[in-house]
Amino acid sequence: MPVFLSFDEADFEARFAQLLGMKREEAEDVDQAVAGIIADVRARGDDAVLELTARYDRLELTAAGMAFSAAEIAAEVARVSPEDRAALELAAERIRAYHAPQRPEDASWVDAAGASLGWRWTPVSAAGLYVPGGLASYPSSVLMNAIPAKVAGVGRLVVTCPTPDGVVNPLVLLAAQIAGVDEVYRIGGAQAIAALAYGTDTIAPVDKITGPGNAFVAAAKRRVFGRVGIDMIAGPSEILVIADAGNDPDWIALDLLSQAEHDQSAQAILITTDAALGKAVAAAVEVRLQTLERREIAGASWRDNGAVIVVRDLVQAAALANRIAPEHLEIMVEDCEALAAMIPHAGAIFLGPWTPEAIGDYVGGPNHVLPTARSARFSSGLNVLDFMKRTTMARxxxxxxxxxxxxxxxxxxxxxxxxxxxxxxxxxxxxxx
Amino acid sequence: MPVFLSFDEADFEARFAQLLGMKREEAEDVDQAVAGIIADVRARGDDAVLELTARYDRLELTAAGMAFSAAEIAAEVARVSPEDRAALELAAERIRAYHAPQRPEDASWVDAAGASLGWRWTPVSAAGLYVPGGLASYPSSVLMNAIPAKVAGVGRLVVTCPTPDGVVNPLVLLAAQIAGVDEVYRIGGAQAIAALAYGTDTIAPVDKITGPGNAFVAAAKRRVFGRVGIDMIAGPSEILVIADAGNDPDWIALDLLSQAEHDQSAQAILITTDAALGKAVAAAVEVRLQTLERREIAGASWRDNGAVIVVRDLVQAAALANRIAPEHLEIMVEDCEALAAMIPHAGAIFLGPWTPEAIGDYVGGPNHVLPTARSARFSSGLNVLDFMKRTTMARxxxxxxxxxxxxxxxxxxxxxxxxxxxxxxxxxxxxxx
Known part of the structure; x- marks a missing residue:
């Protein structure tokens, strides 16, 4: 059962604090293994990458076969249906349009002392985008990582995406093509991160690495940080919905489940001023869980990490939301903008009942790579500035x-x-x- | 002897690559010790911090005595000379004026589909600034860290600065006061980073930690990254001067030495189109090294890590500079702006002979916390955005x-x-x- 909390219970604060401090993900201790993999790739380059790919992905490659050739990409993307292609192209166009105004301005001025001052923004020369393989191989993530880099003006864009047992997702290749990616390698894990950071004979090193991944990838990113830039260490996905009376419980249930279905460690929370709505949403979740394809994952996430919190008023809702600092925040109350203004700490905000979070995952325009695990307190979703740097100038x-x-x-x-x-x-x- | 390289030598590329790959700093393996310290502070809070302060700083404190009281600060800053105070105030004013225009703009628009889109920037709620103690306790760094945070609108600004054997630098306290710091604690090392990240009974946790420190501080920052935001893992300082004929060799020598004197691991490099200038600068360095107070440190840095590189032309100079991606870049050639435009990868650029790098360390206005160890390829000096985050909005x-x-x-x-x-x-x- 998910947690049910109401503001009028005596132990409300203690139970909310417990919810907040809940450890949803046991950090796998892979750091020593990852240190070994990185050292191996640094020492032996391609040979190490090929051996590790054979071991972990059950895939025998040659150095020349690590990259998808233009012909291979063409053959794969030809398998994509026109409808899927059109949807990806619409998404790419909207993501590009949203990110284009994020390009920052240079500045220069002369001050009263006669000093010329200013700054200049320039893109990183090369960026590597890690795309997970298998079940979590999301073409939308390729767009969300590659397009801001392209808008920034990154000269060389590299994707690594493991293809366990040789299985390729043609939509990932199409997304890479649409986004203007220059090189795609069928490698993954810590070995891919090491190859991107240090380079091999086949893969030239990059300056910045972004993209989600498993525990090995996360540990490798933490280790190469400093040698290259990284975006963030992402944790399991989260959504917080704040709703008042008069919302459709089924819509909210589906929005909660759309995070819960990602991962058993995901977290979906509803905060409402209306206890009856809270109960109705919980009931609607159970109904949807009976038929949902990913009901085992979503059900486990909801049972283990889900919560329905009944609050006194929206001021209390805002205070709790700021403590949660959610990755995704849906606001479905009468004056959405007023409530949003009270919640500085959120990765992305979705306003009103017609803005399900899933819109933001694909075609809304804003990035779906967002700060998890309360890191919206201090960090932003992926954006154009992640692929640029500022040089200060003085004369x-x-x-x-x-x-x-x-x-x-x-x-x-x-x-x-x-x-x-x-x-x-x-x-x-x-x-x- | 520093490295002398000339473009017309057969092994130029090999020797330049060697210079670039030079490991100037042996990473002390303190990670396990730091992991222990962090775990201890998380488990025992103030008690752990106090014990570690007694052990490492030879200073017995009580929990109540960790923070400087207003009276203590007033007594210390009263010892500062009016001239030093005026210099710090001028620096603060100029740093504030430079950083103020870095405040980013919110955006919102309605697109052709009728979607309302935009973003909103907000400051982190609380930031912790680490200030080293002892020899490297620089009041200028307090200003450089605290003022961008203040411009960003950070609500609570905390400084930790160890005071080994109880020795306090009154200028550090004055700089904190001028910059509007709210709390100053006399603690340091990994225990200070842990206290800032996780909080203790006495010290409320912060959301972002910035500032330089020793190997323990660096390892601790890497470990708490994710729990809080961090700025960067700084390495030893570097300067690259690019100069053509007709510059004063003594000025260049002093500019090189002003980085070399920081630290034996610091690196100072001159690239010049004029072999005679290269020799004259090397000679001038030796003359200055005879009398410089910090001649042992500066001399070791120059001998071990310094270099004079004679290039064919400024195009080659720019190519090498981009590979070095220096923290500080001084350009003293006829058309400084044209050469600067060819070098995207640098932390801060100082144009013309009247802009010694030391101006940038104190009163120029731009930040002196800058990317080291080639990280200017992908990262920026400390700036207002480091203390803010962007929330995307969609309706x-x-x-x-x-x-x-x-x-x-x-x-x-x-x-x-x-x-x-x-x-x-x-x-x-x-x-x-």
């Missing part, structure tokens, strides 16, 4: 140096950094001399 | 859902995520029914 004139140089010299001396001070002093002496 | 109308919902449903089905599809279908059926 002093002799007059500007005269105006602000002495303060720099003084602070350098106070920090016992003599050469810092002298580098300013030598120039000031020339001006004064 | 569909019934018409918008009719227009794009079917594509979402189709993609959901192709990914075997039935509930995703049903959550859209249930709404479409209502519209059609």
């Amino acid at each position: 002093m004139t002799p007059e500007a140096l005269k105006a602000i140089g002495p303060a720099a010299e003084r602070l350098a001396i106070s920090e016992s950094l003599e050469a810092h001070g002298l580098s300013v002093r030598a120039r000031l002496d020339r001006l004064n001399g | 569909m109308t019934p018409e918008a859902l009719k227009a794009i919902g079917p594509a979402a449903e189709r993609l959901a089905i192709s990914e075997s995520l039935e509930a995703h599809g049903l959550s859209v279908r249930a709404r479409l059926d209502r519209l059609n029914g």
